[in-house]
Amino acid sequence: MYFRSKVIFRLAATLAMLYLSLSSLAQRTQIRGFVDVLSTLQDGKVSFGFGEQDLFITSELNDRISFLGESVFKFTPTTPTEFSVSVERVIIKYNYIGNHNLLIGKHHTPLNYWNDTYHHGRVFFPTIDRPLLFAANIIPLHTVGVDLQGHDLGAVKFGYDFMVGNGLGSNEVSDNDKFKSVTAAIHIKPVDKLRLGLSYYYDVISKGADVHGKVINWQVDQQLLSGSIAYFGRKFEFLAESTLGFDHTDTTGTKQTSASYIYAGYKIHEKFIPYVRFDYLQYQDGEIYFTKNNTTSIVGGIRFQINYLAVVKLEYQHMKADIEGNVDKFTAQFAIGF
Secondary structure, rough: HHHHHHHHHHHHHHHHHHHHHHHHHOOEEEEEEEEEEEEEEOEEEEEEEEEEEEEEEEOOOOOEEEEEEEEEEEOOOOOOOOOEEEEEEEEEEEEEOEEEEEEEEEEEEOOOOOHHOHHHHHHOOOOOOOOOHOOOOOOOEEEEEEEEEEEOOOOOOOOEEEEEEEOOOOOOOOOOOEEEEEEEEEEEEOOOEEEEEEEEEEEOOOOOEEOOOOOOOOEEEEEEEEEEEEOOOOOOEEEOOOOOEEEEEEEEEEEEEEEEEEEEEEEOOOOOEEEEEEEEEOOOOOOOOOOOOOOOEEEEEEEEEEOOOOEOOOEEEEEEEEEOOOEEEEEEEEEEOO
């Protein structure tokens, strides 16, 4: 009897250790980091600095549940010598069947290819910085809410996102009004390296909402329509995106804003990719939600791909804008992942 009890105890202990071992293997957590340093020449002045330090965490809890977190450490322009921490994404994903997922948390709003594809690691950007429509706050970069997502469906690799979340003027923990934002996006990949996408966004921005540091004095009904063509092949790179914004108020009616950019690059060598990008922002007279700043910009540069996680970029930009006037700037960037 004693011998049998001893064997059973050892067997139970072995099974427990095996279970703990398999449980620890089921959760795979990765922590990656990204940072970039820059130097600019503008108006005869040379400046040095760095952009953002990005902490990127992914974890697979099991074969259906995973987590993604992204936090950025960046300089605070309003407070010299001080930096802030911004939680850019917190997403819990549940794969409920096949290539269909339920995502809950803070997301990059899937309105265009750039915002849906690139995170804050500049090492993966084809240019030094984002297109100008991001700095102009044309599209809502983040949404806190629920997203139904599918990808790589059928022969054309169809994908979709249907997201409901807190609207503009809200924060990460609560909505500022009773309205919800709605995002619907689809894309296909009919051939290798090519992605075609369309998206729609709707939100009601309440009177008194604080959006990007600007208090909105009228209720604004906003609709955004976006389209994109992206091709990143072995030699040639092309990305074109356009967004039409329709902002309606009772006093001004509906005003239209258009924001577009075209990027093209060509790999002349395994490591060298010269490129150009053209940006265009146009606001209709009477627009009161967006800051009216009609802008055209041309960027020319070269990207030197040291390896997958180390890139040097050199750029020249000429910009003509209503507010800034004419701007000519040279920028050098060294971006890495670690």
